[in-house]
Amino acid sequence: MLDILSEYGFLLLVGQFPNGPLGGVALTLVMSVAALLLAFPVALAVAIARTSPIPAIHRAASVYVTAVRGLPLLLIIFWAYFVLPLVTGMTTSASVTVVCALVIYEGAYLGESIRAALEALPRGQTEAARSLGMTYRSTMTKVIIPQALFNCLPSMMNQFVLIVKNTSLAYIIGSQEVTFSANSINAQLLTKPFEVYFILAGIYFVVCFSLSRLAKAIEHRVVRKRLGQQTRQSDPNSSLVRAPS
Amino acid sequence: MSLQSFEVLADPEVQRLFLRGFGTTLRLFVTSAACAYLLGALLVVLRMSGRIPSALVSAFVEYHRNVPSIVQIFVWYFGVPQMLPAPWHAWMNAHVGALFFAVIALSLNAAAYISEDLRSGIRAVSTGQLEAARALGLSYVKAMQLVVVPQAIRAAAPALISQALGLLKATSLALAIGVNELMYVARQLDGETYATFPSYLTPTLIYLACTLTLMFVGSRLERAASRSR
Numbered sequence: 001m002l003d004i005l006s007e008y009g010f011l012l013l014v015g016q017f018p019n020g021p022l023g024g025v026a027l028t029l030v031m032s033v034a035a036l037l038l039a040f041p042v043a044l045a046v047a048i049a050r051t052s053p054i055p056a057i058h059r060a061a062s063v064y065v066t067a068v069r070g071l072p073l074l075l076i077i078f079w080a081y082f083v084l085p086l087v088t089g090m091t092t093s094a095s096v097t098v099v100c101a102l103v104i105y106e107g108a109y110l111g112e113s114i115r116a117a118l119e120a121l122p123r124g125q126t127e128a129a130r131s132l133g134m135t136y137r138s139t140m141t142k143v144i145i146p147q148a149l150f151n152c153l154p155s156m157m158n159q160f161v162l163i164v165k166n167t168s169l170a171y172i173i174g175s176q177e178v179t180f181s182a183n184s185i186n187a188q189l190l191t192k193p194f195e196v197y198f199i200l201a202g203i204y205f206v207v208c209f210s211l212s213r214l215a216k217a218i219e220h221r222v223v224r225k226r227l228g229q230q231t232r233q234s235d236p237n238s239s240l241v242r243a244p245s
Numbered sequence: 246m247s248l249q250s251f252e253v254l255a256d257p258e259v260q261r262l263f264l265r266g267f268g269t270t271l272r273l274f275v276t277s278a279a280c281a282y283l284l285g286a287l288l289v290v291l292r293m294s295g296r297i298p299s300a301l302v303s304a305f306v307e308y309h310r311n312v313p314s315i316v317q318i319f320v321w322y323f324g325v326p327q328m329l330p331a332p333w334h335a336w337m338n339a340h341v342g343a344l345f346f347a348v349i350a351l352s353l354n355a356a357a358y359i360s361e362d363l364r365s366g367i368r369a370v371s372t373g374q375l376e377a378a379r380a381l382g383l384s385y386v387k388a389m390q391l392v393v394v395p396q397a398i399r400a401a402a403p404a405l406i407s408q409a410l411g412l413l414k415a416t417s418l419a420l421a422i423g424v425n426e427l428m429y430v431a432r433q434l435d436g437e438t439y440a441t442f443p444s445y446l447t448p449t450l451i452y453l454a455c456t457l458t459l460m461f462v463g464s465r466l467e468r469a470a471s472r473s474r
Contacts, residue, residue: 069456072428072451169315186323200316
């Protein structure tokens with residue numbers, strides 16, 4: 001196993017990078033980060049649309065979310081593979097195609113977790129902002145969304161772990177990320193499939209496990225901060241309205 | 246994307262291909278789901294019985310949560326037969342197909358998630374329920390069986406249904422090791438006829454029909470559960 005690592009470790013890490021395109025774990029991470037960053041505005045739009053008071057908007061958003069929840073990611077990748085060149089008129093690389101498919105897919109899932117955070121805020125927040133004379137728009141952008149996004153940081157991290165795992169499907173349409181590297185190493189060695197795939201599983205495990213631990217740490221902070229706010233509110237000494245004695 | 250390309254779907258040979266692919270998808274789904282729910286329940290029992298089994302189950306769950314399903318399928322399909330003694334390996338090559346390994350990988354993966362859902366279902370039942378049942382003279386096993394587990398399953402039902410949904414979608418990954426399920430058939434048809442649009446529209450509609458049914462059942466169960474509470 002060590003000899004595979006010493007001989008092919010570089011290929012697993014960066015692909016053929018200095019002499020060719022970026023690949024390996026580096027490409028997996030670049031694709032994941034790109035997918036998360038691009039999916040975020042889509043998800044936010046979906047979440048706002050799903051909580052929108054206008055029926056046509058929230059119905060359209062729920063059709064999108066339901067359709068994406070009902071289809072395998074692989075099918076969405078295949079659709080992106082054929083539809084993207086038709087729409088843009090140019091050939092897109094496999095990695096770009098997968099990032100686009102992931103944006104569509106995660107836009108729905110991340111959108112649902114942002115929506116859950118929006119709905120979890122107490123209604124008093126909206127009511128107070130509106131009764132102070134703020135418009136719907138400024139209530140959302142100044143009061144609701146900032147709090148909801150902070151509260152859903154942990155679930156965003158968990159979505160990021162899912163994105164990293166999902167990029168492994170990219171090898172099927174020929175993107176040279178780490179699963180692709182492992183497959184080509186396996187094809188060269190032929191006799192050591194267990195070692196090669198064990199190493200591949202190990203790489204994903206290290207990346208995803210540390211990310212999910214980070215998610216847990218963030219969750220701890222978020223929960224503590226929210227609890228802190230609540231205890232401060234219920235603390236009789238700091239409350240503005242005192243009970244008549 | 247011409248309408249003419251849809252004529253491919255009128256070919257009875259193509260229809261048979263899709264039907265067979267759908268049949269394989271369903272077989273993958275039903276067998277892995279049955280194994281996954283059974284194993285998931287077993288894992289929860291193990292997790293609650295002593296420190297060592299609990300640590301082992303937790304390692305099992307962490308592995309399956311942090312490694313992509315497709316890599317798990319590769320480990321099973323390419324890796325595990327090589328580790329077996331040579332005569333077994335030869336027997337496996339002759340008798341056991343890719344479908345078998347896909348079922349193993351998919352059901353182990355789903356079992357890990359299902360055991361977590363069941364565990365949080367059990368946690369959702371307040372300890373007073375168990376204590377009250379014990380105080381009334383029920384044995385631990387009876388109390389679990391009659392009082393805690395039914396409530397835990399009801400609490401976990403939405404999550405359990407969504408695991409079934411995920412499993413149905415995950416069967417498409419079996420294409421990577423050459424199981425000719427729905428996606429494999431679609432890809433093959435597209436490669437042979439270049440009728441891309443109908444080739445992928447057919448599985449899209451089939452998957453949607455199945456998953457929408459599952460979602461409908463799930464929302465019904467959820468409503469029934471919240472009414473009975």
